[in-house]
Amino acid sequence: MDLLGKPIAESNALFIPTAIYPFPGGPGMAYRALTGKSASPLCDLGWKSLGILELTALPSIDKSAWEPAIRDADALLVWGGDPLYLANWMHRSGLTELIPTLRPEAVYVGVSAGAIAATTTFVETYTEPPRGEDRPLKSEPAVFTTPEGDVNRTLVTGRGAGLVDFAVIPHLNHPDHPDASLANAKLWASHIPCPTYALDDESALKITETTTEVVSEGTWQLFNS
Template identity: 70%
Template sequence: MKLLLTSAGIKNASIHAALVELLGKPIAECNALFVPTALYPFPGSPYMAARAMSSNSQSRLWDLGWKSVGILELSVLPSIEEDAWVPTVRDADALLVWGGDPLFLANWMRRSGLTDLLPTLRPEAVYVGVSAGSIAVTSTFVETYVDPPRGTDGPLKSEDIVFSTPEGDVDRILVTGQGAGLVDFAVIPHLDHEHHLDASTANAEKWAAHIPAPTYAIDDDTAIKVVDGTPEVISEGNWKLFG
């Protein structure tokens, strides 16, 4: 399958054009499945999920004019037969994976069986990630937490780290997690965003030093298009590659 890894969805004309190119046909002729799972560790997540699936979202993805959009909730999949959901995923033109907690998302991708299913999907299918949805398809990623994350499996490594914000230095736990491994690079989204103060260029460089792979730090006007394993940066904003 092909991938479009974004920081904040389809934010500009360049990213929109890249999506249409990957799909190979107009969005209006494509069926999509939307995955909200990564939102659920946060307070108010039911309302956040509803906003993500409406025209009120600041990050366009759901309301791009798809022929049809369904909801694929990963946490329910282990409790139902694969015949009830796997054919639907195989038939979809696009899998739209929303943001939130990448460690939680990667965990449910494994537990649901989606991690194993993704590499077997049609070559023309497109995985569209937003923030955590982009992070979770990498092999290794890092994320910061105030408290140790709970309710996850898989190999984890954590350590205390200090990162800088305009309000001063902040202590957090830096957790290294394992993703689906669909790409051989890592992604740090929301580069230098005013509402993601820890994702500064200086902090991104510090985090990238803990990742054993090339790491793209991308802002909300940037995406990474991946075809046959080859990444291409699509940007109307700023990004940086840490080798």
């Protein structure tokens, strides 16, 4: 509400579920997020109005049909999922170029991949290297330690929207993300050429044009400061 400058009940939001679709069960997860039934009820905060903005549809629609809705929105709620897929569609849809031209009081709210894709450069691990349109800047084999033992993955470096000049590693020490340990976050951060925040699910970043503030009731770490 500090960033919006008014109550949520007086604010219009657009929900962007695009990043979740590469995951098995993605459509169901998108529905649960939209209806406030997910672990983070972002869409169920009491917005004045809430719409769905599907980035994969935008290139096939006349810009005059969807751009006004984005310009009128007080908040863009960008959901989690695959950050490489999301960043690709943020660029391909034109959203990356549009965001810097929005009203100064408009707020970008990124959750998980939605936060990762807002950065300039990011890393993510994949069981198999991404293919097709979602081309990474770099892919390299890596071994990560989890409570269940070492896991062979591919470490992918991607290009985000460039809204901020630092990187984000979410879900620090989360039981559903066993590779997101502090030790692995430190290793990932060593591959990113900018300051990198590792945040647990009780931590967030509040960003204005001049300040970056950590808001936390949990654990976080800044690397390459």
